Amino acid sequence: MANRLDDFELYRKKMNERILEIDHLGIKRFYNLDSSAYLDGALSSKTKELLGLVASMVLRCNDCIDYHILQCVSAGWKDEELYEAFNVSLVVGGSIVIPHLRHAVETLDLCRERS
Amino acid sequence: MANRLDDFELYRKKMNERILEIDHLGIKRFYNLDSSAYLDGALSSKTKELLGLVASMVLRCNDCIDYHILQCVSAGWKDEELYEAFNVSLVVGGSIVIPHLRHAVETLDLCRERS
Amino acid sequence: MANRLDDFELYRKKMNERILEIDHLGIKRFYNLDSSAYLDGALSSKTKELLGLVASMVLRCNDCIDYHILQCVSAGWKDEELYEAFNVSLVVGGSIVIPHLRHAVETLDLCRERS
Amino acid sequence: MANRLDDFELYRKKMNERILEIDHLGIKRFYNLDSSAYLDGALSSKTKELLGLVASMVLRCNDCIDYHILQCVSAGWKDEELYEAFNVSLVVGGSIVIPHLRHAVETLDLCRERS
Amino acid sequence: MANRLDDFELYRKKMNERILEIDHLGIKRFYNLDSSAYLDGALSSKTKELLGLVASMVLRCNDCIDYHILQCVSAGWKDEELYEAFNVSLVVGGSIVIPHLRHAVETLDLCRERS
Amino acid sequence: MANRLDDFELYRKKMNERILEIDHLGIKRFYNLDSSAYLDGALSSKTKELLGLVASMVLRCNDCIDYHILQCVSAGWKDEELYEAFNVSLVVGGSIVIPHLRHAVETLDLCRERS
Numbered sequence: 001m002a003n004r005l006d007d008f009e010l011y012r013k014k015m016n017e018r019i020l021e022i023d024h025l026g027i028k029r030f031y032n033l034d035s036s037a038y039l040d041g042a043l044s045s046k047t048k049e050l051l052g053l054v055a056s057m058v059l060r061c062n063d064c065i066d067y068h069i070l071q072c073v074s075a076g077w078k079d080e081e082l083y084e085a086f087n088v089s090l091v092v093g094g095s096i097v098i099p100h101l102r103h104a105v106e107t108l109d110l111c112r113e114r115s
Numbered sequence: 116m117a118n119r120l121d122d123f124e125l126y127r128k129k130m131n132e133r134i135l136e137i138d139h140l141g142i143k144r145f146y147n148l149d150s151s152a153y154l155d156g157a158l159s160s161k162t163k164e165l166l167g168l169v170a171s172m173v174l175r176c177n178d179c180i181d182y183h184i185l186q187c188v189s190a191g192w193k194d195e196e197l198y199e200a201f202n203v204s205l206v207v208g209g210s211i212v213i214p215h216l217r218h219a220v221e222t223l224d225l226c227r228e229r230s
Numbered sequence: 231m232a233n234r235l236d237d238f239e240l241y242r243k244k245m246n247e248r249i250l251e252i253d254h255l256g257i258k259r260f261y262n263l264d265s266s267a268y269l270d271g272a273l274s275s276k277t278k279e280l281l282g283l284v285a286s287m288v289l290r291c292n293d294c295i296d297y298h299i300l301q302c303v304s305a306g307w308k309d310e311e312l313y314e315a316f317n318v319s320l321v322v323g324g325s326i327v328i329p330h331l332r333h334a335v336e337t338l339d340l341c342r343e344r345s
Numbered sequence: 346m347a348n349r350l351d352d353f354e355l356y357r358k359k360m361n362e363r364i365l366e367i368d369h370l371g372i373k374r375f376y377n378l379d380s381s382a383y384l385d386g387a388l389s390s391k392t393k394e395l396l397g398l399v400a401s402m403v404l405r406c407n408d409c410i411d412y413h414i415l416q417c418v419s420a421g422w423k424d425e426e427l428y429e430a431f432n433v434s435l436v437v438g439g440s441i442v443i444p445h446l447r448h449a450v451e452t453l454d455l456c457r458e459r460s
Numbered sequence: 461m462a463n464r465l466d467d468f469e470l471y472r473k474k475m476n477e478r479i480l481e482i483d484h485l486g487i488k489r490f491y492n493l494d495s496s497a498y499l500d501g502a503l504s505s506k507t508k509e510l511l512g513l514v515a516s517m518v519l520r521c522n523d524c525i526d527y528h529i530l531q532c533v534s535a536g537w538k539d540e541e542l543y544e545a546f547n548v549s550l551v552v553g554g555s556i557v558i559p560h561l562r563h564a565v566e567t568l569d570l571c572r573e574r575s
Numbered sequence: 576m577a578n579r580l581d582d583f584e585l586y587r588k589k590m591n592e593r594i595l596e597i598d599h600l601g602i603k604r605f606y607n608l609d610s611s612a613y614l615d616g617a618l619s620s621k622t623k624e625l626l627g628l629v630a631s632m633v634l635r636c637n638d639c640i641d642y643h644i645l646q647c648v649s650a651g652w653k654d655e656e657l658y659e660a661f662n663v664s665l666v667v668g669g670s671i672v673i674p675h676l677r678h679a680v681e682t683l684d685l686c687r688e689r690s
Contacts, residue, residue, distance in 0.1 A: 011447070012447070015447035015450060015451060016447070018450055018451075018454070019446065019447065019450055022428055022450065024428045024429075024431075024432055025611075026432040026435075026436065026608065026611060026612055027428070027431065027432050027435060027446075029604075029608050029611075030432075030435050030436065030440075030608060033206060033601065033604055033605060033608060034206055034440045034443070036600075036601060036604075037202055037203050037206040037601055038203070041199050042193070042195035042196045042198065042199045043196050043199040043200065047162070047165070048199065048203055050162070050166065051165065051166065051169045051200060051203045051204075052203060052207065054166045054169055054170050055169050055170065055173045055203065055204065055207040055208070055441075056207070056441070058170045058173065058174055058554075058556075059173055059174070059207070059208075059441050060291070061405070061441050061444060063444035064440075064441055064443075064444065078157070080157035081157045081158050083157065083252055083254045083257070084156055084157045084158040084163065084254075085158065085166060086254075086257065087152055087254055087256040087257050087260075088152050088153070088163055088166045088167060088170070089166075089170065090256075090257060090260050090554070091148060091149055091152040091256065091260065091554060091555050092167065092170040092171070092174070092554050092555050092556055093170070093174075093553075093554040093556065094518075094550070094551060094552050094553040094554025094555075094556070094557065095260075095264045095294075095551050095552050095554075096285075096286070096289050096291050096294060096518070096552055096553065096554070097554065098264070098294075099291060099293035099294060101249065101257075102241070102242070102245035102246070102249065105245060105248055105249055105252065106245060106248075109248070126562070127562070130562035130565060130566060131562070133565055133566075133569070134561065134562065134565055137543055137565065139543045139544075139546075139547055140266075141263065141266055141267055141547040141550075141551065142543070142546065142547050142550060142561075144259075144263055144266075145263060145547075145550050145551065145555075148256065148259055148260060148263060149555045149558070151255075151256055151259075152256055170556075171556070173439075173441075174556050175636070176520070176556050176559060178559035179555075179556055179558075179559065198597055198599045198602070199599075201599075201602065202599055202601040202602050202605075205439070205601075205602060205605050206439060206440050206601065206605065207439050207440050207441055208438075208439045208441065209403075209435070209436060209437050209438040209439025209440075209441070209442065210436050210437050210439075210605075210609045210639075211403075211437055211438065211439070211630075211631070211634050211636050211639055212439065213609070213639075214636060214638035214639060216594065216602075217586070217587070217590035217591070217594065220590060220593055220594055220597070221590060221593075224593070263551060264551055267547055267548050267551040268548070271544055272538070272540035272541045272543065272544045273541050273544040273545065277507070277510070278544065278548055280507070280511065281510065281511065281514045281545060281548045281549075282548060282552065284511045284514055284515050285514050285515065285518045285548065285549065285552040285553070286552070288515045288518065288519055288669075288671075289518055289519070289552070289553075290406070308502070310502035311502045311503050313367055313369045313372070313502065314369075314501055314502045314503040314508065315503065315511060316369075316372065317369055317371040317372050317375075317497055318497050318498070318508055318511045318512060318515065319511075319515065320371075320372060320375050320669070321371065321375065321493060321494055321497040321669060321670050322512065322515040322516070322519070322669050322670050322671055323515070323519075323668075323669040323671065324633075324665070324666060324667050324668040324669025324670075324671070324672065325375075325379045325409075325666050325667050325669075326400075326401070326404050326406050326409060326633075326667055326668065326669070327669065328379070328409075329406060329408035329409065331364065331372075332356070332357070332360035332361070332364065335360060335363055335364055335367065336360060336363075339363070370496075371493065371496060371497055374489075374493055374496075375493060378486065378489055378490060378493060378666060379666055381485075381486060381489075382486055382662055382663050382666040383663070386659050387653070387655035387656045387658065387659045388656050388659040388660065392622070392625070393659065393663055395622070395626065396625065396626065396629045396660060396663045396664075397663060397667065399626045399629055399630050400629050400630065400633045400663065400664065400667040400668070401667070403630045403633065403634055404633055404634070404667070404668075423617070425617035426617045426618050428617065429616055429617045429618040429623065430618065430626060432612055433612050433613070433623055433626045433627060433630070434626075434630065436608060436609055436612040437627065437630040437631070437634070438630070438634075471677070472677070475677035475680060475681060476677070478680055478681075478684070479676065479677065479680055482658055482680065484658045484659075484661075484662055486662040486665075486666065487658070487661065487662050487665060487676075490662075490665050490666065490670075494670045494673070515671075516671070519671050521635070521671050521674060523674035524670075524671055524673075524674065
């Protein structure tokens, strides 16, 4: 059964393909740079995904939160660890982050239901 | 010899003391909550300090960056690891982060000169 | 008849319960701190709710705007007074606030239709 | 056939009329000032609309993006030129802008389908 | 004896005069709109200044904080009331507001030393 | 005689060299991408610099404003045209932009004094 997480992934995939089709060199290079930033290096890919999640939460971007939660779950972060990252985001970003915390917790629950 | 990092620490200490002197219950509880958020738990204190640093960089707050770099260095993060966190912040937050990247690199250099 | 304000309140309630169920000490304490910030003190609860509304508008968070308009209406603020708060938010935050002004005016109208 | 761009325009029109009906002098003057800012002057209206688009993208406001893309298309900006403005917004604002880039590209495609 | 608050007021005055000298109609009208937003109306000028202060704190603008604290003190707000507004700002905006809270408390102290 | 614009340029140059010395591939590629975004293409370099300036103003970054004003002046934008871009930024971003408008006007004056 489809849910908002599936819808997000389909829309994200469709529009990213459309954007690459536009064939703008700068945009394509940005996409590559963005992917590369989360690869294993001096920090592990797993750690970097958690950094991406917290950055998305304090900047209050639901789509970015969804993407990074999916990545964090794939990378092996456990719920209790992600809740800690949610808490750091909440304290840094304040109550204005609460609607995004609700979204993040729901997304994480939807992720776990999938498996 | 005094530098801007020493000045920051002195000013931060002086004003935090002044703020606690005000004795506002909500503000004091917020300060406690803020400190607690970075203690060892499901995530290590070391990991949480790195999360705090990235949050500070994408939200573009130099004082917060200075504080979290000092904490990250104490927690044992190495330069190459911190550069990776800087890079994630730069990619997430864009070129508007660059002035704060310059600040962060300088702060890290000042930290290393201390030891 | 259900409308988007009812949906918001149901979703907010459901997810806040889910978040408390997670039982993360830091998050629970943040929720308490957030509630306490709007209680009567040196400033009245009524005044603080108006502060919360303006903060939500300039930070451009529709869910926060909905919550604080509901609170402001319960606290007894009249439409003309809330329009003044909308205007301060618009001038401070600029035209980027206009979509949130549209949302806020619609929410206030939905609130008044309820009674 | 209705699409999200038509819905946006209808809702925007309806709520702007409702806001003018409120008859708050400050809000009405802000609306006038906002319209005037994009008229021909030392810079052409066409150039100013592009400035408004980039401002909307880096501030991450989808409704503002939709409005300014409609205006930019009316003003005669071509797809390749708008893609360049998207790229500047992406580089300045970082990967947090990507969900809004997806939205912007879809909006531009919907605009072109109309004609 | 000069302090940073005097410097701010001098610089603010000098540059605002320079900006009016530029004689751009839109900018001059914005300045008028901004002043008018804080005049007595359905809300008192005193209440509106407090709204402006909270907006400035959550948007993290030190110059705006200084300006609105000066206005709030002139309007008759007492320290305990302003601390409550600081607390709402801190809870809404999170720990990223703390450096601006330090600045605000120092500014308020400088204001009180003047009298 | 040295002024704050000279200081900014010296500091910017020194720290950018230090950052390149770090030799982080992602950061170096970001710097290249950033430079490339403002080269002539479907939009002229001159137009793109103006976009960069407005983005910097609404995101309220003084260092970015200084950099883009220097670039805009080199690209041949006249004062009256830049004032129009300042006005669009002010209307989009609101009164919170005013301290950055003061900074921008001062920077532009310092630029003109150089020649």
